[in-house]
Amino acid sequence: MTDTALRSKPNLDTASRPRTSKREGGRSRSAQLALNVLERTWLIVVVFTVWWAVSAGSSNVFIPSLESILVSLGRDLSNGVIASGATYSLTNLAAGLLIAVAVGIIVGLILGETKRLREIVDPVIHFFRSVPQAALVPLIIGAFGIGQGPKIYTIAFACMWPVLLNTIDGVLGVEPTIRKFSKVYRIPRGLHFRKVVLPAALPQIVAGVRVALPIGITVMVVSELFAANKGLGFYILNSSATFMVPETWAGALLVGVIGYILSLLFVVLERRILSWYFKSGAK
Amino acid sequence: MAIQAPPEEVQVATKPLLQVQGLTMSYGVSDSENKILNDLNLEVNDGEFVSIVGPSGVGKTTLLRCLSGLIQPKSGTVSVGGEVINGPHRDLAVVFQDYSRSLMPWMTTLENVAFPLQGRGVGKKERNEAAEKNLAAVGLAGQGHKYPWEMSGGMQQRVAIARALAYNARVLLMDEPFASVDAQTRFDLEDLVIDLQSTLGVTIILVTHDIDEALYLADKVIVLAEKPATVVDLIETGFGDHRDQVETKADPRFVEARARILHRLRDH
Numbered sequence: 001m002t003d004t005a006l007r008s009k010p011n012l013d014t015a016s017r018p019r020t021s022k023r024e025g026g027r028s029r030s031a032q033l034a035l036n037v038l039e040r041t042w043l044i045v046v047v048f049t050v051w052w053a054v055s056a057g058s059s060n061v062f063i064p065s066l067e068s069i070l071v072s073l074g075r076d077l078s079n080g081v082i083a084s085g086a087t088y089s090l091t092n093l094a095a096g097l098l099i100a101v102a103v104g105i106i107v108g109l110i111l112g113e114t115k116r117l118r119e120i121v122d123p124v125i126h127f128f129r130s131v132p133q134a135a136l137v138p139l140i141i142g143a144f145g146i147g148q149g150p151k152i153y154t155i156a157f158a159c160m161w162p163v164l165l166n167t168i169d170g171v172l173g174v175e176p177t178i179r180k181f182s183k184v185y186r187i188p189r190g191l192h193f194r195k196v197v198l199p200a201a202l203p204q205i206v207a208g209v210r211v212a213l214p215i216g217i218t219v220m221v222v223s224e225l226f227a228a229n230k231g232l233g234f235y236i237l238n239s240s241a242t243f244m245v246p247e248t249w250a251g252a253l254l255v256g257v258i259g260y261i262l263s264l265l266f267v268v269l270e271r272r273i274l275s276w277y278f279k280s281g282a283k
Numbered sequence: 284m285a286i287q288a289p290p291e292e293v294q295v296a297t298k299p300l301l302q303v304q305g306l307t308m309s310y311g312v313s314d315s316e317n318k319i320l321n322d323l324n325l326e327v328n329d330g331e332f333v334s335i336v337g338p339s340g341v342g343k344t345t346l347l348r349c350l351s352g353l354i355q356p357k358s359g360t361v362s363v364g365g366e367v368i369n370g371p372h373r374d375l376a377v378v379f380q381d382y383s384r385s386l387m388p389w390m391t392t393l394e395n396v397a398f399p400l401q402g403r404g405v406g407k408k409e410r411n412e413a414a415e416k417n418l419a420a421v422g423l424a425g426q427g428h429k430y431p432w433e434m435s436g437g438m439q440q441r442v443a444i445a446r447a448l449a450y451n452a453r454v455l456l457m458d459e460p461f462a463s464v465d466a467q468t469r470f471d472l473e474d475l476v477i478d479l480q481s482t483l484g485v486t487i488i489l490v491t492h493d494i495d496e497a498l499y500l501a502d503k504v505i506v507l508a509e510k511p512a513t514v515v516d517l518i519e520t521g522f523g524d525h526r527d528q529v530e531t532k533a534d535p536r537f538v539e540a541r542a543r544i545l546h547r548l549r550d551h
Contacts, residue, residue, distance in 0.1 A: 177384040184351050184377045185399035185450060195398065199389040276389045280432035 064246040073250035082235065082254065089231040090258070093220045094150060096155025100216070101209055104160045108167025109193060112201070118168065129165065133158035133215065134222045146227035151220075158219040159212035166208025170201025203277050206270050213266060217259045232258075298365060299326035300486055301350070303452055306359035308345055309511075316349065319345045321511035323359070327454070327503075331486045332361075332480050334497035337507030338548060343490045346512070347458050350488065351377045363454060376452035380459040382440040386431040393427030396446045417445040420483075421475060439466035441475070448479065457489040460495070470528050473500055481524045494544050498537055499526060506547050516547045 048066070052226045055065045076082045137154050144150035174197055182196050182241060224233025232255055238246030303325040319342040327333050330496040337343050348354045350361055352371040360367045363374045379385040386395050393414050396525040400410035418427055431439050440460060447455050457476075461469040477500060480487055491497050497504045498520055506516035518540050522531055531537055 166498065175384050177379050177381050178387060180353060181377075181385050183353060183429065184371045184375070185402060186371050186373065187402040191402055195390075195401075196387065199387070202389075276430060276432075280388045280430065 034036025061243075062245055063256050064249060068246045069249040069253065072244070072246040073254065076235075076247065076250065082232075082251075085231050085235045086254070086258070088148075089220050089224065089233065092151045092155060092223070092231070093216050095152045096220070097159055097209075097212065097216050099152070099156035100159035100212060103156070103162055104163025104208065104212075105167050105198075105205060108164045108205070109197060109201070111164075111170060112168045113193075115199065125161070125164065129161035133219055137219065137222050139260065141223070141226050151223040151228070151231075154223045155216050155219050159216045162211040162215065163208040166204045166211070167201060170204030171197055173204065174200040203274055206274060210263075210266060210270070213262060214259060217255065217262070250273055300325040300329040300331075300364060301325070301488070302360075302362045303350070304360050304362075306349060306356050307511075308342070308348070308349055308354070308356045318511040320349070320356070321509075321513050323512070323514060325429040325505060325514070327486060327488060328451070330479075330484050330486055331503060332501045333339070333489070333503045333505060335488065335490045335500035335505045336492065336497035336544065337506060337512065341507050341510070342512040343492070343507060346375075346507070347456055347488075347490050351375055351456050372452075374453040375414050375541045376427050376447040376450040376455050378440075378443050378455065379461045380448045380462055382436065382443045382460075382463070383431070385443055386446075388430065388432050390430075391427060392423070392429055392431060392434070392445075394443045395431065395442060396427070396449050397451045399446065402416070413449050413451075414445070417449040418442070419446060420479065435468075436464045437472060440464060440472060444472075444476070448483065453486060455487045457487065459491055460489065461462065462491075465469060469496075474526075474528070476500065477524075477526055494541055497533060497542055498540055498544075499531055500530070504540070504544070506519055506544055509550055516544065518543065 055063060058065050058069065073082075096267045111121060133154075136157070140154045140157070141150045144153065178196060178200065182192050187196065220231075221233040221236065224231035225237050228234040228237075232251055236248055236251035236255075239245075239251060287486065302325055304321055306323040306325075307318070309316050311317050323346065325333075335343055335346065345354075345428040349356050352361075352368050355369070361517070362368065363372055366372075368375070386392075387398070390398065393411060396414035396417055397410040400413055401407075405413070415424075415427060418424060421444050423438065423441055423445065426434075426438075431442060434442070444460070460476075461472050464472065473496065476487070476489075487500075489497070489500060498518075501520055504516075504518045504520060506512055506518070507513070508515045520540065521536065522534070
């Protein structure tokens with residue numbers, strides 16, 4: 001009797017779980033996808049159409065028609081002015097984010113695991129993260145110079161806080177039973193960090209990076225408004241200073257589009273890294 | 284005291300595998316001190332199956348946490364194989380009550396079972412083989428690729444048991460391991476544990492509030508009661524290796540022992 005129960009139960013389980021989910025996904029996948037895309041894009045289309053219509057033939061210098069904005073954008077995209085600026089800016093963003101994520105995760109894991117250290121450092125963290133990051137840009141650039149390095153540091157500094165705080169939160173949220181398990185089975189410290197604490201905190205960490213991304217984009221632009229001769233921020237500043245208003249708008253619009261694309265890419269990445277988390281229904 | 288007297292100890296000379304001496308545990312300090320365990324003494328021999336039974340809140344979990352080295356007792360000692368422990372010990376594995384929380388959802392069941400071996404520095408091939416073998420032992424052969432959350436509660440608890448077995452400790456500590464599964468699954472798991480114990484010869488200490496379960500599984504039942512908790516009774520069940528959910532529980536010795544434990548618990 002025990003034997004049959006032993007064997008029949010697993011079978012029942014395999015039968016019910018993965019297969020149904022596959023079937024659901026298979027039949028209507030393409031239709032579902034089309035619907036999703038439509039659902040996400042219709043509002044943007046409406047906004048742009050209205051913008052186009054309302055701004056057409058605008059005589060206000062500071063609010064040019066969408067048409068003239070797009071024409072400037074198209075021209076500067078094709079002649080490479082924007083491309084070189086965007087490459088510079090996005091390199092800074094990538095480097096800054098990378099530093100922020102690395103430092104945020106490592107420091108967050110350490111602080112999350114050591115209560116005493118956390119209590120000491122906590123006020124400092126909350127002080128620094130409350131300081132408006134954009135306001136620090138001139139200071140950092142003033143202190144460290146006008147090169148690419150200070151811009152990257154500024155982005156890293158601003159992006160680190162959400163990653164750091166979320167990592168600490170994630171570490172504190174590790175299931176107590178799993179901590180007990182790790183202790184009783186004498187999992188060595190390094191392995192405990194890499195295979196227990198880090199994956200357990202990862203959903204929170206990823207959420208922190210998601211918050212950091214738009215902060216990074218903002219600071220990226222702001223950092224190029226000071227002492228820069230390259231980049232998307234410089235493009236915006238320069239065109240504004242020379243009364244090329246459509247270009248200013250075009251630059252801002254482009255930054256928005258880049259932000260949107262990056263957040264889409266981030267969702268794809270998130271689904272990848274946290275597939276167990278989404279599939280397990282923990283979320 | 285009509286219960287069968289312990290079969291005349293033949294192995295008087297052998298030292299107990301696990302020994303608890305004068306174990307006292309309390310939380311808080313001085314006047315607000317809350318004493319949980321008071322001068323507990325236990326002996327568990329190699330290959331023995333011991334249940335510790337007592338009402339909820341009596342301090343069973345505290346006792347188990349002392350045994351597993353998760354907390355340090357106020358006074359007294361726990362020793363395994365003659366060695367006093369002062370923290371988690373290589374010869375002590377624990378099966379936690381909350382299977383759904385003690386397994387890591389980011390690892391497959393195979394990885395979950397193999398993980399403690401990785402912590403001990405066992406090579407990948409070897410630890411995966413050990414994991415496969417122990418998953419098979421608990422009736423989950425070939426299921427290692429699944430994630431815990433793809434499994435039912437009973438299956439998850441089997442994985443947790445396989446993980447404890449793979450660790451290859453001499454003593455298995457089980458904390459209310461079947462408290463959160465349905466009755467049928469519970470019987471299956473009980474019989475599985477009895478099978479494993481007799482085939483692998485591992486020593487098991489199981490904590491439960493269920494008197495029937497304590498009696499059905501164990502060679503020796505330790506009854507905890509009072510506040511702070513002390514051992515109020517010790518019963519040798521003497522059912523041998525073969526047990527049956529229906530027959531054993533109808534055995535007059537079983538019925539009598541149950542009545543005796545109930546009386547003990549009521550009197551305290």
